[in-house]
Amino acid sequence: MSAAPPARLSEAPWRTRDASAAIACTTAETRTCQQLHHALAERQQQLRSHGTTSADIALFEPDPWQFVVSLLALWHLGHRVWLPGDDRPETRQALQQRRIPWLSPSALPLPSARATAPRPCWGPLAAEATAVVLFTSGSSGEPVPLAKRFDQLDSEVAALHHCRPLAPGCIISQVSHQHIYGLTSALLRPLCEARPFGLEPAWWPESVSRLLDTLGVSALISSPAQLSRLPESLHLSRHPHDIFSSGAPLSAEAAATAERLLAAPVTELYGSSETGGIALRRQAEGSSWQAFADVETDIRDGLLWLRSPRLDTPGQWYCHADRVAPGAGGGFHLLGRADRIAKIGGKRVSLVSMSQHLEALPEIRRAHCLVIEHAGGRVGAIVEADSAAQPADHHSRRALIDHLRTRLAEAFETTALPRFWRFVPEWPVNAQGKLTRATITRLFADLDxxxxxxxxxxxxxxxxxxxxxxxxxxxxxxxxxxxxxxxxxxxxxxxxxxxxxxxxxxxxxxxxxxxxxxxxxxxxxxxxxxxxxxxxxxxxxxxxxxxxxxxxxxxxxxxxxxxxxxxx
Amino acid sequence: MAETAQTPLERSLAEMIIETLELEDIATDDIDPEAPLFGEGLGLDSIDALELGLALQKHHGIRLDSDSEDNRTHFASLRNLAALVEARRAT
Known part of the structure; x- marks a missing residue:
């Protein structure tokens, strides 16, 4: 394809575009570059009058327009923007302990009235400066902050563009922009490739269908959670040019169904917050993952190793905790994580951390959380509670589960909370003291x-x-x-x-x-x-x-x- | 036990929810028709919402609204879900 290469973030392409250029759109209106400049200047004014002096600011804002306005306003004022994945009490507390102020744009004071529109401050965005800090579950289970420089984000945008440039039209998204995939695919790519991003929520298949019919959609940024649950009755009068999926692999069946119902190619992206994009595949063409042109991969001891310009240290080989096997055409197949990090609803969950959270409760002696493949990848928990806390019947079991879920919800998203609970009278180990795969299967056998x-x-x-x-x-x-x-x-x-x-x-x-x-x-x-x-x-x-x-x-x-x- | 009595339609929808989502700890009587299904209350989440959308279509031939706010209302409680099924039957 002969699409022009995308602009770099450090060039601040939103600064120099035509005043009337479309930055974002809804089914009812288009937001122009001029509106962006105005909103950005007002946001900066608000931030200044709020007295925000910290170099690091945490931004959590579900509305894409408010998010982009705040992100760019902060960038041009020289801030590093921390992007928490959620706004749970524990997440807020972790940032508070680091003395990083939490910015909720809707809570900022309204800008004072002025005769003339304020002008944005266009502080420079240096390629080697930290742009965002994301959170990811480390193998220990503690959320680990992960800084991304502008040049790393630029490399991400360029690599995705190189594989599949965004066709003209609007980019609509079903995923959170607080994570790397949603941030780059749903917002930064549109900004750098001069395509408007959609502002209306698109969680439901019916909402997607309406947006597709009303807006000219270039790409749908989606994930297996949505693409594997599309209704057969989805009849579209217009279809997107591209569908992207990331977060976890799609089943072959779901990929085929999504392509048929949405009448567009489904490109799956594989990567992580640490590594950025690594590989991609379209299952209609082959099941193995093909590394991006600028990524070198190797398989050592069954694990994936890579070298990529998007890594923190691009020249060095990096071991990814995913188990892989060689695939067709120099590609590879994913065989699952080598550690106890699970993907639930496309988001990383540390099963170790979840078990530890349960064990920290006074009535719980021991806990082991795991993914139950049977139930569409939901979490199950094996729990040994004090004998006084052991549930005896339907009501006491429900009350205990409700209590445990409520406590876990302080630290984990609802989709990650265990759905299947096994309260064992004593820890079910074999003669070697191990909780075996066979025992686990047996504990959950009634599900199947x-x-x-x-x-x-x-x-x-x-x-x-x-x-x-x-x-x-x-x-x-x-x-x-x-x-x-x-x-x-x-x-x-x-x-x-x-x-x-x-x-x-x-x-x-x-x-x-x-x-x-x-x-x-x-x-x-x-x-x-x-x-x-x-x-x-x-x-x-x-x-x-x-x-x-x-x-x-x-x-x-x-x-x-x-x-x-x-x-x- | 639910605080308010379930109508036969609400009961059958409660069974559909339990079957579809494989809620192993919940009996049909546990679902209070007026209690929230999502968040607190029954504790369902956004992925469950997609599953329920599919089940409604399969069992009742209902397509959800394209407006997220409307769907939020339909899925607020068992009673609202029953009202949606009733309304779509009538049309």
Whole structure:
């Protein structure tokens, strides 16, 4: 393509464009360069009268226009702009501890009335100066500030432009500009490539459809969260020229569906806050990632190493914590993180930090957070609470989860909060003291098979005596229709558990033949936690199913040595 | 238990929400028709909103509004969601 190369941020292209040039647009209006200058000058005036002297200022502003006006106003006044990813109490506190003032443009005093419009101060933007400081989760889980110079951001814009220049039209975005991807793709590229950026929220597919129909859209800046959830009924009269996705890889199916429904190529970008853009792919053309022309990659010990002009030290090789395998055409395939950083809804979450936050609570002894692939990549938590805090039934479990989610919400975004909780009576380790993959799978097995009771641990008191902790999932299949409006666990389901766990505990002694003296003294309800006690005497296994309310089932199972190798 | 009684439509929407989002701790009775579904309240998030948009379309043939503010209102509570389904049935 023969598009002109993008302007550099250090050249401040917004300063010299025509007064009538479109900087941003909505379905109703266009904001011109002149309006930008005016707003920028007013913002600088506000900042001055506010007495903002610190070199570092934190900016959190969801509105793209207000954000850009503030960002440019601060840049030209010589400030370094810190971009927190959210405005949670813990985030604000972390900045406060660094003595970095938090700027909320809407809270600034209104500019004083003047006869003549104020003129912007166009302080220089030096290529080697720090432009923004982003936050990213380091491998320890603590948010690590990451400074980006103007030349690093310029390199990012130029690399993206080189791969896919922005076609004429408006750039609309579904991602946050407080992060590197949204900042460069949705705002800096439009500013440097002279394309207007959209100002209306575009979270919903229906909103995107309206914006596409009304504005001439050049590119949709999106992420897997949205592109993998597009409705089949999305009928567009106009389509974007390009779709970009970043944050996490798109599934092949989602990429194909998005291309079909939006009728435009989906370019996936791969990179990180530390490295900037590394590679890209369009799955319609191939599944392996191809590095940008200016990035050198290497695979060492299964990890991705790279050299890039966008790194802090461009000449040096940098090890990225992503595991990779060689792919077609000199590219590579991503195999997942080598550390415990997860991507939830496109944002990095430190699972280590989340576990530590839980463990810091007085009633929690131990916690382990992990991504449950089954549930579209949501987080699950294995938690050992003090015995007094262990949930006994639906209500106490909900109350505990609600409490834990509320506490975690002080530090993590809602999408990252654990959705699946397993409150284990004791930490479920193997003989080597490790929490194994097999145990984890077992703890969450009821998610994939609704016929299963939730297993939370087995403890052997002796070779013939064990206790199995179980919980009745609210969505247990055996509760369906038993009974409508007042679900209780059928006795036959409870006996199934007895047979299952007897076989697991005492398989060497034979299989269950028949039950004796069965009693169901108390109804068992969804959400209740029960202990199944099994005690073997020769060919008889006595069982009891107890909850905090009392005994729900008891009896004996007679076993006989197995006569055939075939499982019943 | 919910503070206010659920209508049959609200109950079926509560079931749809639980099924769609695989909320393992929530029973249909737990969803108060007037309590917020997002943020505090049920604690749903922006990704859930997209999932629910899809489910509404699949089960009730409803397309959401293109206006984010309107959708915010529709998804504010179970009652509002039921009102949306009722309104679209009528038209």
């Amino acid at each position: 098979d609704r016929r299963r009771v939730r297993w939370l641990g087995t403890r052997f008191e002796s070779a013939d005596h064990c206790r199995v902790t179980l919980e009745v999932p609210e969505r247990l299949l055996q509760l369906d229709g038993h009974f409508p409006g007042r679900p209780i666990v059928p006795g036959v389901a409870q006996l199934d558990w007895v047979v299952h766990y007897c076989r697991e505990a005492f398989a060497a002694h034979g299989d269950g033949q028949c039950f004796e003296r069965i009693k169901f003294p108390l109804l068992l309800l969804p959400g209740e936690r029960v202990t199944l006690t099994l005690q073997r005497h020769d060919a008889r296994i006595g069982f009891r199913l107890d909850s905090s309310r009392g005994c729900h089932a008891s009896g004996r199972l007679l076993i006989a040595p197995r006569t055939t190798d075939l499982d019943p």
